[in-house]
Amino acid sequence: MTEVNVPTFDRLMTPIIQALKQLGGSGTIEEINTKATEVANLTDEQLEVSHDPEKGSQTEVEYRLAWARTYLKKYDVLENSSRGVWALTPKGRQLDRIDPQEVRKYVQSQQKRAKAAVPDDEELEEADVETVWRDELLATLLKMNPSAFERLIQRLLRESGFIQVEVTGQSGDGGIDGKGIMRLGGLLSFHVIFQCKRYQGSVSVSQVRDFRGAMVGRADKGLLITTGNFTKDAVREATRDGAPAIDLIDGDLLVDKLKELNLGVKTEKIEVEKITIDEAWLLSI
Numbered sequence: 001m002t003e004v005n006v007p008t009f010d011r012l013m014t015p016i017i018q019a020l021k022q023l024g025g026s027g028t029i030e031e032i033n034t035k036a037t038e039v040a041n042l043t044d045e046q047l048e049v050s051h052d053p054e055k056g057s058q059t060e061v062e063y064r065l066a067w068a069r070t071y072l073k074k075y076d077v078l079e080n081s082s083r084g085v086w087a088l089t090p091k092g093r094q095l096d097r098i099d100p101q102e103v104r105k106y107v108q109s110q111q112k113r114a115k116a117a118v119p120d121d122e123e124l125e126e127a128d129v130e131t132v133w134r135d136e137l138l139a140t141l142l143k144m145n146p147s148a149f150e151r152l153i154q155r156l157l158r159e160s161g162f163i164q165v166e167v168t169g170q171s172g173d174g175g176i177d178g179k180g181i182m183r184l185g186g187l188l189s190f191h192v193i194f195q196c197k198r199y200q201g202s203v204s205v206s207q208v209r210d211f212r213g214a215m216v217g218r219a220d221k222g223l224l225i226t227t228g229n230f231t232k233d234a235v236r237e238a239t240r241d242g243a244p245a246i247d248l249i250d251g252d253l254l255v256d257k258l259k260e261l262n263l264g265v266k267t268e269k270i271e272v273e274k275i276t277i278d279e280a281w282l283l284s285i
Contacts, residue, residue, distance in 0.1 A: 004045045009064035009071070010100035015039040016068055017077065017088070017095055026087035030253060033065050044232050048202050058134060059229060062252065072098075074107045084256065137255045137265060141227050142198065149198045150177050152263065153225055159261045162192070176214050182221075193219040197226040203248075205233035212237075212244060222246040225254060 019035035020027060027035070037047060042061060051063040069086060072078040077092035141149065150167045157165045157180055165180035179193045193215050197203055203226050215222040222244065229250045230238075238246040249257070259265040 004049050006046050006049055006060045006064065007040060007042070009067040010104055012036060012040060012061075012065055012068040013072055013100050013103060014097045016065065016072060017092060017098060020078075020086070020088050020092070021096075025093065026085055028084055029069075029086065032069075032086060033062060036065060037061060048229075048231065050200065052135070053200055058138070058252070071103050071107050074110060075103045077103075133265075134252070134255050137258065138227055138251055140264070141254075142200065144198065146198060150196055153194065153196050154178060156257060156261065156263060157194070159263065160257070175211055176218075179219065190220040191218075192221045192223055194223040194225060197224070197228065199226070199228055201228050203228060203230045203234050205231060205237045208234045208237045208246060208248075212246060215246075216244060220244075223249065225249040227251045227254060 015036040016032060018039045019032050022035055022039075023031055047059060047061055049060040051058045051060045069078060069080075072092070073080065075098075076089055077095065077098065078086055079089050080086045141152075144152070147167075154165050154167050162180040162182050165178065167178040168176065175195050176193050177196045179191065182190045182192050184190075195211050197207075203224065208224065208230075211222060211224055224238070224246055226249070229252075230248050235248065237243075238248050255265075259267065
């Protein structure tokens, strides 16, 4: 089997900056990743390389994009909010391209300084922290009994505003695992059917077509949920003109939603005391 070459994280820095410029200066991780891979002109084969097949659905490209964002943040080119939105800083808005070597040297010099003041066991990079909890959650989801996973999705949809959510998965039902009604503002409602794919690989275009075939005449919209990811062709097929729309939720979006809704994920804020010596004040007394 031919080994697929994936760009190193530093070669993805400029595509991230250019992607954010095209997005208007800010975007979610999903938006940035999608646009950056387009800017970098990555192939389906590159996008489908798994970072660690035994731990979860994160692709190698997603992993390296996370590291690239972390380095750009430390270089004061990017900033991010607690809601997961990343944006260009004033410094970042002035750039069209960036020298990856310069960024790496700067961040590494900052890390060396930090090591002199902070014990090694307290140094965990932002990208590492993000990867650890995501991998752990995805690995747990993959261990779940199929019926338990369907019940989890049922709960997730209810917490997200769906009503009359039922798990109906059974053989001969075209792969449909459940149905529900999405209410918008108490005025509009859409009948939705959903399918859960609890595995590590990529959902293919043929699987999206099969699901659409099963949903025709039975619902207004389809929702395809996986712990894995979707090929580029599958994403295009889901929003193809003239065909019933199918919304896609991949592993990354799924774990984000579980975290947001506190379903099996507990988030604790840890306050760290920072002490700064006011030398000027002391010497002025």
